Amino acid sequence: MERTFPSHGTKSELHGLTVVVETHAGDLCIGRCYDVVTEGVILLDADTHAAGSEGVSRAVFLDRAARFGVWPKQPRLIIAREDVVSLKLLADF
Amino acid sequence: MPYSPLMVRPMKEELTSIGFEDLTTPEQVDAFLAPKEGSAMLVINSVCGCAAGMARPGVHMALEHGVTPDRLGTVFAGQDLEATARARSYFADIPPSSPSIALYQDGELVYFIPRHRIEGRSAEEVAADLTSAFDRYFAMPAE
Numbered sequence: 001m002e003r004t005f006p007s008h009g010t011k012s013e014l015h016g017l018t019v020v021v022e023t024h025a026g027d028l029c030i031g032r033c034y035d036v037v038t039e040g041v042i043l044l045d046a047d048t049h050a051a052g053s054e055g056v057s058r059a060v061f062l063d064r065a066a067r068f069g070v071w072p073k074q075p076r077l078i079i080a081r082e083d084v085v086s087l088k089l090l091a092d093f
Numbered sequence: 094m095p096y097s098p099l100m101v102r103p104m105k106e107e108l109t110s111i112g113f114e115d116l117t118t119p120e121q122v123d124a125f126l127a128p129k130e131g132s133a134m135l136v137i138n139s140v141c142g143c144a145a146g147m148a149r150p151g152v153h154m155a156l157e158h159g160v161t162p163d164r165l166g167t168v169f170a171g172q173d174l175e176a177t178a179r180a181r182s183y184f185a186d187i188p189p190s191s192p193s194i195a196l197y198q199d200g201e202l203v204y205f206i207p208r209h210r211i212e213g214r215s216a217e218e219v220a221a222d223l224t225s226a227f228d229r230y231f232a233m234p235a236e
Contacts, residue, residue, distance in 0.1 A: 091212070
């Protein structure tokens with residue numbers, strides 16, 4: 001089904017939605033999108049799975065997030081545009 | 094600081110008018126979730142647009158289904174702070190989000206819809222998720 005998004009004035013259509021940002025380094029950043037601007041993606045209440053980190057695997061991190069959401073470990077996170085490989089809704093995982 | 098009770102009242106009434114118990118204290122939450130028999134739905138309500146556009150209408154539609162929970166309760170995030178914290182303590186492994194919806198069967202959490210499964214979807218899709226869960230967890234086995 002094609003998604004439609006409510007308007008949020010001057011902000012991105014993803015404003016307020018929980019998204020997954022994959023970076024060139026292989027990190028997964030998941031949080032509530034505040035805006036997508038020239039400089040990059042601004043997330044609120046985010047959590048990050050760093051590539052190569054110990055602990056839960058990237059797949060498990062993503063699976064848990066898709067089922068239950070993420071803990072708000074980073075109140076505000078900015079991912080530079082040049083680092084972004086993909087930007088998707090968490091609900092699509 | 095909590096929201097004005099006057100502001101959230103109509104948002105609460107969308108649920109209380111269809112049979113939800115408004116749980117405003119930790120004690121009320123405990124009493125609602127204490128029974129170890131039967132089924133229950135707990136809605137963590139909120140002021141955000143996805144609660145207004147998808148969650149509450151979706152819950153409303155789902156309760157027109159043939160199979161529904163025995164008990165209905167709601168807390169309001171950002172308003173009834175202690176009650177919401179107590180409700181979340183019953184599923185402490187799950188990150189906090191609102192709106193969200195928890196289903197219980199015989200005192201056990203059996204299904205949970207976090208905010209990101211509500212936002213960006215339609216009320217009909219939320220209702221479909223709920224009715225599917227009602228059938229799966231609450232339907233009486235065929236004789």
